Amino acid sequence: MEQISEIIATYGRVARNAIEAAFGGVEVHAANGYLIDQFLNESTDQRADRYGGSIENRVRFLVEVTSAVIDAVDADRVGVRLSPLGGAGKFTTPIRRNSTVTQSGPWRPCIRRICI
Numbered sequence: 001m002e003q004i005s006e007i008i009a010t011y012g013r014v015a016r017n018a019i020e021a022a023f024g025g026v027e028v029h030a031a032n033g034y035l036i037d038q039f040l041n042e043s044t045d046q047r048a049d050r051y052g053g054s055i056e057n058r059v060r061f062l063v064e065v066t067s068a069v070i071d072a073v074d075a076d077r078v079g080v081r082l083s084p085l086g087g088a089g090k091f092t093t094p095i096r097r098n099s100t101v102t103q104s105g106p107w108r109p110c111i112r113r114i115c116i
Contacts, residue, residue: 001049004061007065008064011069012069015069015072015073025079026078026079028065028066028069028078030062030065030082032083039059039060040061041058066080
């Protein structure tokens with residue numbers, strides 16, 4: 001769990017560094033099999049702690065990372081990339097089309113951003 005806390009803190013530091021380097025915003029990449037997507041995906045997240053099992057537990061890492069990034073930079077400069085219909089290769093957890101995840105918005109493009 002200590003390693004997870006360090007990773008979350010690193011996301012915040014990287015976001016702050018991006019803004020200091022004149023990026024207009026940052027995007028937390030939580031799709032396509034990257035680390036956060038692995039926590040979200042029930043096929044890859046086989047954890048038995050507070051980050052595994054239920055969707056509420058599996059989304060916890062994304063929420064904590066996003067909170068750390070928002071704490072490091074202005075919330076208006078933060079986006080989150082999700083892939084509701086996929087994952088990476090055979091590891092997929094599709095989200096139903098009528099879910100609140102796919103109906104939420106509005107989604108605004110972020111100019112001069114960096115994916116972290």
